[in-house]
Every structure is written in C-alpha cells, then in structure tokens.
Amino acid sequence: MIYFDNSATTKPYKEVIESFVKVSNDYFANPSSLHKLGGQAEGLINQARNQLAQLLNIKPREIYFTSGGTESNNLAIKGSAMMYKNRGNHIISTTIEHPSIRESLEQLKGQGFEITYLPVTSEGRINIKELKESIREETILVSMIHVNNEVGSIQPIREVGEILKKYPKILFHVDHVQGVTKVPLDFHECGIDLCSISAHKFHGLKGNGLLFIREGLRISPLLTGGNQEWTIRSGTENVAGIVAMAKALRLSTEKMEKELPNVVNVKKIIIEELKKENEIIIHTPFENSAPHILNFSIKGFKSEVVVHALEESNIFVSTTSACSSKIKTVSHTLLGMGVDEEIAKSAIRISLSFENTDVEARKVIKALQQTIQKLGRTMINNEV
Structure with missing residues (x-):
C-alpha cells in the first residue's frame, strides 16, 4: 500500500x-x-x-x-x-x-x-x-x-x-x-x-x-x-x-529535523514527472508552499474517478480536503486562486509524511500515467 x-x-x-x-x-x-x-x-x-x-x-x-x-x-x-x-x-x-x-x-x-x-x-x-x-x-x-x-x-x-x-x-x-x-x-x-x-x-x-x-x-x-x-x-x-x-x-519533531529534506525530495520528484504530462496542471505554488502537499488537475478527468482508479493499485490519494471530499462541490480554494471551474473539478491532492519514499513516488507516477492512458482510451471508446 x-x-x-x-x-x-x-x-x-x-x-x-x-x-x-x-x-x-x-x-x-x-x-x-x-x-x-x-x-x-x-x-x-x-x-x-x-x-x-x-x-x-x-x-x-x-x-x-x-x-x-x-x-x-x-x-x-x-x-x-x-x-x-x-x-x-x-x-x-x-x-x-x-x-x-x-x-x-x-x-x-x-x-x-x-x-x-x-x-x-x-x-x-x-x-x-x-x-x-x-x-x-x-x-x-x-x-x-x-x-x-x-x-x-x-x-x-x-x-x-x-x-x-x-x-x-x-x-x-x-x-x-x-x-x-x-x-x-x-x-x-x-x-x-x-x-x-x-x-x-x-x-x-x-x-x-x-x-x-x-x-x-x-x-x-x-x-x-x-x-x-x-x-x-x-x-x-x-x-x-x-x-x-x-x-x-x-516523535514527529525529531523526524522533522532528520527527514524533512527527504519529504522535499519526494515532492520534487513528483513535480518533475508531472510537468512532463500535457494533461496535468499543477496548482501548488513552487515557492512559499509546504513540503508535503501537492495539488494538480488532470484535464478532462473527474478527480473522483482518478482516485478510485489509483485505489485499484492500492494507492491512496484524495481530491479536496477530507472534510469536503464527499460533498459534490468545487474546491473554494482553487476557485479563490482563479482556477477555472472545470479544471478545479479535476483536482487531485497528494500529501506526504516522513515515511514516504522516492520509490513510492515513482510508483505513483507510473500508476498515474497508466491511469490517464486507460481512462483516456475509455473516454474515446465511449464517444465512439
């Protein structure tokens, strides 16, 4: 997992x-x-x-x-x-x-x-x-x-x-x-x-x-x-x-002193890979942002569909905050930042802990790429 x-x-x-x-x-x-x-x-x-x-x-x-x-x-x-x-x-x-x-x-x-x-x-x-x-x-x-x-x-x-x-x-x-x-x-x-x-x-x-x-x-x-x-x-x-x-x-304070650079590195790996995907828009600012949170949208895909697709690979991410994820509303944070409503509907949030690794990050990216390809083919077939 x-x-x-x-x-x-x-x-x-x-x-x-x-x-x-x-x-x-x-x-x-x-x-x-x-x-x-x-x-x-x-x-x-x-x-x-x-x-x-x-x-x-x-x-x-x-x-x-x-x-x-x-x-x-x-x-x-x-x-x-x-x-x-x-x-x-x-x-x-x-x-x-x-x-x-x-x-x-x-x-x-x-x-x-x-x-x-x-x-x-x-x-x-x-x-x-x-x-x-x-x-x-x-x-x-x-x-x-x-x-x-x-x-x-x-x-x-x-x-x-x-x-x-x-x-x-x-x-x-x-x-x-x-x-x-x-x-x-x-x-x-x-x-x-x-x-x-x-x-x-x-x-x-x-x-x-x-x-x-x-x-x-x-x-x-x-x-x-x-x-x-x-x-x-x-x-x-x-x-x-x-x-x-x-x-x-x-315990978390002790880990912060030792492991925070690792969290920053894991987030950096994910960002670099996400930038390679044309369908992905990153919402989290590159400066003045916390090391453990990354928010992005996959154009044309509903966020909950992507979340459940990744879940099939035993990978767990989220859409908006947990308090709002079961309510069918668009993120007020993204709208407040000027993000288009349709793009905001596709938002995914990845959030890390001191326990996460670069190996996990690469597995998630690979699974995400496969999910985009799979769902993309499904969308094309449904249109036909």
Missing part, C-alpha cells in the same frame, strides 16, 4: 498507540477525582502539557486541550467574538480557509458580525496591502490559515503579526493544523494570540488537539460544565489521547 493522503490524516506511530493503550488500562481514573488514581491521571496531563509546551516553545499555561482542529478553530473564533463584541463586530479572514473557520465566521455573520474575506493570488497567498486596507476601528480579530490544507500555500504569518502588533485591540488567530512539524512557526515571535493544532495530522490520534491562548488573554468558552482547562473548555479530559499527542509531537 502507498498512502499519499496524509493531509487528511496520518497513520499513528506504533509508540503512540502503545502509550494510549497503557494509559487507558493503567490510568483510567477521572483526573478531576480527589483520590490517588485521579491524581495520577491529572499528573499525566500536567506532564504532557509541559512536554507539548517545550516542543512548541510556549508556556504550559497557554495550552488548552480540545478534541481537535475543528473545535480549536471554533473556540478561538467564536470565543474571541463573544468576549470582545463590545470592542467591535468586524473580523478579517481569507477566501481559502478550512471549513471549520469559514462556517464559524458565517455563523457569526448571522449574529451581526461583519466578515471581510481577503482574496488570494494565483499562488494562494494574501496581499499584505489589502490586509492593511481592510483594518477598521471595529476590527477585533484576524483569523488565517498558516498552511492551506488543499494546495499547501503558506501565508506570510510573520508579516501579518508585525502589522497587527500596531493594533493591540485586534487578536490574531492562526490555524496551524497543516503546518505543525512541517513548517516551523514561533507563536510569540509572530505575534500570535491564538493557534489551533490537531494531533492526527502528526501521527497522533483522532479526537485530540489543543488551542494555544496567549498568557493573559481571556475568551468565552463554548463548552461549560465542570470547569476543566481553567473553565475555557469543560469536559472530562481524554488523558490517554493527550499523553499520546505529546508523544506524537515529540
């Missing part, structure tokens, strides 16, 4: 699963319980929080555990909007955000908030000048994806952060779900107030994530109840998942 759909989810490391099982078996108590077993579970959470903080170069108190990227994004956006609505009702984002951002903003629009969606260039990046021009007296939040989940374009987060430092009343939220362990990001140096992360994107388990909230900043909770996570995110903590997430981030 060749798995090239790592932006949708990554395969958990063996050590991560082992940690989850051990903690689930031996430290199953509720961490809020007063007895010894509860104290042991709470101790594991604190230990994991400290490990994650060290790896992310932030303070333990700035970490709030959630169920993943979607919850973290919702909490950051809605929590900020509700807490600071007396300051203003204007939020700035981009046209190529993850659905958990876009839908959260649309919900807020129905509650009287005004949303400015910054357009992007053909390379999927915002224009800094347009950001400056969009800032108003009523602006309370800028929310922006770091690495786009469909095409891999990287936003100029540091530049945006520098601009927003001049506006202390405006909060800066970054969706770092696709960037973590692939594209380094220093939260404090970039002036980030809130940042979302999801464990299953770096070989952790689904259902675990965190939201970085800068020390001293308060936002309104979405979930109330038992007052866990300093009242910002109530609910009994997933102790085993939190411990597993800390291990996954440590």
